[in-house]
Amino acid sequence: MSENRTIRLGQYLKLAGLVSTGGEAKYLIQEGLVRVNGEVETRRKRQLHVGDTVELKDRAFTVAPEDTSGPLPPEGAPG
Numbered sequence: 577m578s579e580n581r582t583i584r585l586g587q588y589l590k591l592a593g594l595v596s597t598g599g600e601a602k603y604l605i606q607e608g609l610v611r612v613n614g615e616v617e618t619r620r621k622r623q624l625h626v627g628d629t630v631e632l633k634d635r636a637f638t639v640a641p642e643d644t645s646g647p648l649p650p651e652g653a654p655g
Contacts, residue, residue: 581644582623585612588630592637604632 583591586601589610595601601620608616611631612624624630628639 582625583639583644584620585610585617585622585624585630586620588624588637588639588643589632591643592630594630594632594635594637609633 586598589595589601604610605618605620608618609632610617612622613629624639626639626641626644630637
């Protein structure tokens with residue numbers, strides 16, 4: 577069931593088009609510029625679930641079932 581699937585924060589930032597590289601995601605997360613469900617998150621490998629909200633640069637996105645439905649690439653993989 578896709579509702580039980582997760583996606584890592586760094587991967588989600590790339591999927592949502594908020595960053596273009598894993599390195600950029602790592603930097604923004606470590607600098608405390610990313611919020612998950614309204615709280616600053618500094619863990620790149622934070623597991624996101626369907627319904628979680630991710631905020632960056634005055635933009636907010638909600639994790640949807642399709643974001644967690646497919647096989648996920650390993651952290652740092654292109655894409």
